[in-house]
Amino acid sequence: MTEQLSNPETQKQEIIEQEQTERTKESRMYVPRVDIYESDEAIHILADIPGADENSIDITLEKNVLTIEAEVQAEKPQDYSLMYAEYGIGGFRRKFNLSNEIDQEKIVAEVKDGVLKLVLPKSEKVTQKISVKAAKE
Amino acid sequence: MIYRRKSSPSLWEEMDKLQRDMNRMFDSTLMNRLSDRPLNSHDFPAMNVWTKADAGQVITAEIPGMNVDDLDIKVVGETLTISGSRQAPVDDENIRYHRQERGYGSFTRTIQLPFPIDVDKVEANYEKGVLKIWLPRAESDKPRKITVKAI
Numbered sequence: 001m002t003e004q005l006s007n008p009e010t011q012k013q014e015i016i017e018q019e020q021t022e023r024t025k026e027s028r029m030y031v032p033r034v035d036i037y038e039s040d041e042a043i044h045i046l047a048d049i050p051g052a053d054e055n056s057i058d059i060t061l062e063k064n065v066l067t068i069e070a071e072v073q074a075e076k077p078q079d080y081s082l083m084y085a086e087y088g089i090g091g092f093r094r095k096f097n098l099s100n101e102i103d104q105e106k107i108v109a110e111v112k113d114g115v116l117k118l119v120l121p122k123s124e125k126v127t128q129k130i131s132v133k134a135a136k137e
Numbered sequence: 138m139i140y141r142r143k144s145s146p147s148l149w150e151e152m153d154k155l156q157r158d159m160n161r162m163f164d165s166t167l168m169n170r171l172s173d174r175p176l177n178s179h180d181f182p183a184m185n186v187w188t189k190a191d192a193g194q195v196i197t198a199e200i201p202g203m204n205v206d207d208l209d210i211k212v213v214g215e216t217l218t219i220s221g222s223r224q225a226p227v228d229d230e231n232i233r234y235h236r237q238e239r240g241y242g243s244f245t246r247t248i249q250l251p252f253p254i255d256v257d258k259v260e261a262n263y264e265k266g267v268l269k270i271w272l273p274r275a276e277s278d279k280p281r282k283i284t285v286k287a288i
Contacts, residue, residue, distance in 0.1 A: 012183075012199075033238040033239045033240075034236060034238055034239065035226050035234070035236060035237050035238065035239045036234070036235040036236040037226070037227065037232045037233060037234045037235060037237075038232060038233045038234075038235060039229070039231055039232045040231060043235075044227075044232075046202075046226065046239060048201040048202065048239055048266070049201065049266070050199035050200070050201040050265065050266035050267050051199070051265055051266065051267050052265065053265050075267075076187070077187050077189075077195040077197075077269070077271075079189050079192075080187035080188060080189045080192075080194075080195050081187065081188060081189070082185060082186070082187055083186045083187060083188040083194075084184075084185065084186040085150055085153060085185045085186075086153070086183040086184050086185060087183035087184075087185060087199055088150070088154075089185075112202075113201060113202050113203060113263070113265065113266045114199070114201030114202065114265045114266015114267065115201045115202035115266065
């Protein structure tokens with residue numbers, strides 16, 4: 001799993017591009033807060049992405065890297081202007097490395113009230129274990 | 138606490154961000170674990186305040202994953218109180234947590250409005266995890282226009 005959250009604040013954490021690539025759009029991007037838990041059958045990811053809905057979420061899986069990306073349209077109340085801001089509005093992005101034990105074909109995602117829920121079922125193929133013998137001299 | 142400003146929004150946002158960063162620097166040593174910490178009831182939810190000349194204000198807050206029945210909005214005089222509780226995540230013996238960054242628990246936040254509001258016309262909606270409250274300014278409080286007569 002990548003991208004550690006460094007500050008445990010109630011404030012959203014803005015993404016600072018550390019790699020060479022930058023986004024072309026000038027909108028802000030934040031790191032969504034997540035809960036990740038594992039049951040016997042699956043790994044569950046819950047991510048807070050307020051302002052995003054099923055049409056603006058993009059989940060991609062490439063070479064074991066799961067990327068959650070959500071666009072958030074800044075919805076201004078019509079004719080009102082922002083007077084005071086405690087939070088910024090922008091999209092969300094976070095990447096996770098998945099292990100091979102996930103059945104990548106059967107990942108299920110749903111969103112409700114700004115919370116994305118991902119269920120990553122564990123694959124039935126059990127990783128082959130190689131027993132190590134003590135070498136005799 | 139909500140306070141007003143008149144400067145340009147972008148400049149203010151930058152100042153605000155700087156202030157938050159400073160707070161973060163000093164706070165991080167004291168509470169560097171999110172997992173055991175329920176939502177901080179003092180600064181949650183974060184709010185944005187929108188205004189329109191004499192019409193009133195709109196307050197938005199990001200509170201994802203709420204049950205609408207658990208949200209409580211009260212207006213007394215010029216004071217607005219938002220309280221509620223976000224349900225604790227699944228608690229099952231058969232699961233193991235890898236990460237727990239999302240807060241849960243109850244919160245209350247009270248803000249002082251800059252003008253009396255028309256309590257009967259307050260409206261609130263909750264969509265995509267964002268709470269929006271319309272606070273129309275009371276008719277009696279609106280500035281009256283005085284026409285100048287030419288003599």
